[in-house]
Amino acid sequence: MVIDLDEVSKVYRGRVHALRGISMKVHKGEVFGLLGPNGAGKSTLVKVLTTVVRPTSCRGTMLGQPVGTKWVLGRVGYLPEHHKFPEYLTGAQVLDYYGALSGVRRRERRRRAEGLLRQVGISAWQKKKVKGYSKGMRQRLGIAQALMNDPDLVMLDEPTDGVDPVGRRDIRNMMVELREQGRTVFINSHLLSELEMICDRVAIIVKGVVAMQGTIQDLTDYGRRYEIEVELPQEGAGGTKGLQTLLRASGVRALGAGSTNDAMIGVETLAAPVLGLPVGANAVRGQLATGEAVVVSGSTIRIGTDDPAPIQPVIDAVRRAGLSIRAVKQMRPSLEDLFMRAVVDPETGQEFTPGAEVGRAKGKPGAQPTMGGRP
Amino acid sequence: MKLLAILHDQYRALAAGKIFWVVLVLSGLVVAAFGAVGINKTGLTVLWWEFDAIFNTSLLTPATFYKLVFVNVGIKFWLAWIASILALISTASIIPEFISSGAIELTLSKPISRVKLYFTKFLAGLLFVTLQVGVFTTAAFLVIGVRGGTWEPGLFWAVPYTVLFFSYLFSMCALLGLLTRSSLAALLLTFLFWFVLFGVNATEQSLHYFKTGYALQVEKVESWVEAAEQKVQGPGQSEEAIERSKKELATKQTQLERYRAKAGGMGRWHGYFHGVKSVMPKSSETIELLQRTLVSEADLEPLAASGNDGQGGFFSRGEVPVSEREIQKRLAASIASRSFGWIVGTSLVFEAVVLGIGALVFRRRDF
Numbered sequence: 001m002v003i004d005l006d007e008v009s010k011v012y013r014g015r016v017h018a019l020r021g022i023s024m025k026v027h028k029g030e031v032f033g034l035l036g037p038n039g040a041g042k043s044t045l046v047k048v049l050t051t052v053v054r055p056t057s058c059r060g061t062m063l064g065q066p067v068g069t070k071w072v073l074g075r076v077g078y079l080p081e082h083h084k085f086p087e088y089l090t091g092a093q094v095l096d097y098y099g100a101l102s103g104v105r106r107r108e109r110r111r112r113a114e115g116l117l118r119q120v121g122i123s124a125w126q127k128k129k130v131k132g133y134s135k136g137m138r139q140r141l142g143i144a145q146a147l148m149n150d151p152d153l154v155m156l157d158e159p160t161d162g163v164d165p166v167g168r169r170d171i172r173n174m175m176v177e178l179r180e181q182g183r184t185v186f187i188n189s190h191l192l193s194e195l196e197m198i199c200d201r202v203a204i205i206v207k208g209v210v211a212m213q214g215t216i217q218d219l220t221d222y223g224r225r226y227e228i229e230v231e232l233p234q235e236g237a238g239g240t241k242g243l244q245t246l247l248r249a250s251g252v253r254a255l256g257a258g259s260t261n262d263a264m265i266g267v268e269t270l271a272a273p274v275l276g277l278p279v280g281a282n283a284v285r286g287q288l289a290t291g292e293a294v295v296v297s298g299s300t301i302r303i304g305t306d307d308p309a310p311i312q313p314v315i316d317a318v319r320r321a322g323l324s325i326r327a328v329k330q331m332r333p334s335l336e337d338l339f340m341r342a343v344v345d346p347e348t349g350q351e352f353t354p355g356a357e358v359g360r361a362k363g364k365p366g367a368q369p370t371m372g373g374r375p
Numbered sequence: 376m377k378l379l380a381i382l383h384d385q386y387r388a389l390a391a392g393k394i395f396w397v398v399l400v401l402s403g404l405v406v407a408a409f410g411a412v413g414i415n416k417t418g419l420t421v422l423w424w425e426f427d428a429i430f431n432t433s434l435l436t437p438a439t440f441y442k443l444v445f446v447n448v449g450i451k452f453w454l455a456w457i458a459s460i461l462a463l464i465s466t467a468s469i470i471p472e473f474i475s476s477g478a479i480e481l482t483l484s485k486p487i488s489r490v491k492l493y494f495t496k497f498l499a500g501l502l503f504v505t506l507q508v509g510v511f512t513t514a515a516f517l518v519i520g521v522r523g524g525t526w527e528p529g530l531f532w533a534v535p536y537t538v539l540f541f542s543y544l545f546s547m548c549a550l551l552g553l554l555t556r557s558s559l560a561a562l563l564l565t566f567l568f569w570f571v572l573f574g575v576n577a578t579e580q581s582l583h584y585f586k587t588g589y590a591l592q593v594e595k596v597e598s599w600v601e602a603a604e605q606k607v608q609g610p611g612q613s614e615e616a617i618e619r620s621k622k623e624l625a626t627k628q629t630q631l632e633r634y635r636a637k638a639g640g641m642g643r644w645h646g647y648f649h650g651v652k653s654v655m656p657k658s659s660e661t662i663e664l665l666q667r668t669l670v671s672e673a674d675l676e677p678l679a680a681s682g683n684d685g686q687g688g689f690f691s692r693g694e695v696p697v698s699e700r701e702i703q704k705r706l707a708a709s710i711a712s713r714s715f716g717w718i719v720g721t722s723l724v725f726e727a728v729v730l731g732i733g734a735l736v737f738r739r740r741d742f
Contacts, residue, residue: 012741047480047741047742050480050483050484051483051484052479052480052483052484052741052742053741053742054739054741070486070487070488071486073484073485073486074486076484078480078481078484080477080480080481080484082476082477083477083478083480083481084475084476084477084478084481085478085481086384086387086388086478088387088388088391089384089387093387097380097383097384098481098485100376100377100379100380101377101380101381101482101485101487102485102486103376103377103486105376145481
């Protein structure tokens, strides 16, 4: 285990609860993504792990040693968000300086700096002062800096921030390369689609606690569904009502009611997810006789299952009614869907207010059970 | 290796700033001006011009003259005032920039202890003055050697003394930079601190002067009282003469009480300020140590003898006149008796406390 944290907390000035008992595991050789809304505590957690912030309490290990020991820091490469290199240094001097601070010997520094500058694609700029670098070039230099000490664990805070699409692809490829070299990569990013492409596992932090944690595969399994898009004879509420009547006739029951009364599929304004299905305003929800959740929204019927058998009666009912089926799609939620689900308060259906909890430490409103296989 | 890397980086930072080179060029001009001035039998020379002056080689040897110019103009005026102000302007941003968001994370995530980092950054701040005073002193050493005909390695004491002087200020500047995170606030508050040091020192020196003057007046009145007592006890005097002497003795004794009270009051006030000064850095006296090291009393004897007749000054008139020369002599002896340990030792204790507070704050702070 490269990172094994248990109950890491940070309280600023006795009342701002930035971290409220983070427990997290990062395995060797994986790309791990840390997600969360603004003010969730992601950067604070990364800063605790790199000793920039002192934790209020911290149980756990990094690379098998207590968090923050010099040995551990010597084996970690870190690229902070909004990093600022001395403007009077050249790219090569930046790598040499931070390499020296990491305890890398001079000859080795020179050798590594050349290789890394080539690797991140700015070797032509190595003798130019950093003040002339673009945002993307600074970011590339930052990544090279994080690799100067040949680390076992690379922690990157928003590594593709300000980088153009080509650069982002290069950086993604570099992450994959690092993983192939057996290093562990820990990324804190807002770019969910990018994380989805390269992360093996993710954790979503909300209000200072881990709301979800697991492999992307396991986490997205939870929201797998079928979507049936139907060609309605008339658009709008009338068409939707027809679809509701149709489904009722095919045995769909009101969610939770379990009865067959006529008022069963009522129009409800819902924001909270139904068993992992996205539910918009003015959506209609119900339940198949076999227990699967159903949400009807406009001309789309969503059924919460990845098993094709339960959806067959619904397709039959649609066909019997003479409606055309435009598409039947097997869907799985994106990382963004997961993220959005994590940042919504299940009690109120509203998004959590951004920022850390202020005042006395309450329960863990953002906490949801750890999902998926390995914790 | 890590600490050397930080010092090397700081050198690059200083060299990248214009102010470093501006000060170096100005230092060069000061040394050039210094080399242009000379002394001969009739007075002073500037390049090929000669001027009649009270200073000439019959009062001061060329070596002593150059050493005095070096200490009083080169060090006390240029390095300990103008160049120090420029050095503070140049270095006040070291800690605020070091702890600025985006920069501090890069450094703190490296395997170096925070306390070591803070002390190294402090030392790096002294680099500016060390380099400036080093170059200046070397140039002055060559000028004195060539123009004054004496090779005086003692001049290089200017390096540790000036760096020591600057370190008192920079330790406070570093702490203020850490607390305020602002270069400008750190700079202005350091100037305020320097002004307070200057004020305490000036007040203590003034009170010392008055204390010494009153002490000499007391001694003088005491001698009068002693003479009056002898007169009273003197044999073979008439009743009338004895009565007159007794009256005179009573008058002198009253006068003595009055002057003792004055001297005591002044002594008390001086004691308070001396006490305050004891726990604060003694910036002026640290620089004065250089003159003490380079120029002996004997070197200055002819100059002192040719000075005023001791009639000027606060105490030279009134009912108990005291020679100004006498006061200055007593004052100089008193100041010279202040030990190196008191001047530098107590200053370093203050600096150590300020640095310790800074290191503690830096060690415990979240960035």
